[in-house]
Amino acid sequence: MSTTKWVIDPTHSEIGFKVKHMMFTNVSGKFSKFDATIEAEDHDFENAKIEFTGAIDSITTGNADRDTHLLSPDFFDAAQFQEIKFSATSFTKINEGEYELVGDLSLHGVTKSVKLAVEYGGLMKDPWGNTKMALALEGKINRKDWGLNWNSALETGGVLVSEEVRLNIELQFVQQ
Secondary structure, rough: OEEEEEOOOHHHHHHEEEEEEEEOOOEEEEOOOEEEEEEEEOOOOOEEEEEEEEEEEHOOOHHHHHHHHHOOOOOOOOOOOOOEEEEEEEEEEEEOOEEEEEEEEEEEOOEEEEEEEEEEEEEOOOOOOOEEEEEEEEEEEHHHHOOOOOOOOOOOOOOOOOOOOOOOOEEEEEOO
């Protein structure tokens, strides 16, 4: 069986995240510059090879001051660590339309394994005849596992920024 390559459609994809601010409000952000590919032997996608890179300096939360702080050495240190990378080690079908994606996430000079739940949206032809495929991914990571340790204690107890980061990723791919 031949391998099919899929490339990301960045205009119809989003790499998003949420963290708790002051222990009770969600702050959302995203990376606006990224690339991803999938190589699969069939449209079942089991054991597909998935690679992703994102530009750290493309982070945006809708607040310029916060974004500048995130790029500083307190958090991502974008001057030293320009990319976030993900390389799949397994992509396993759980049920119809549900997969488990495990891979190595490299961020801030640290590589650790992460597990993401994946919803497979199916295949469809767009109006121009291109075959498209959609994936929705969710997961949680602890930012401190990658050395993103900055925080500030609150007078009322707790911390300014949660350790848990929730990943919300919507991807659309085009078959090559």
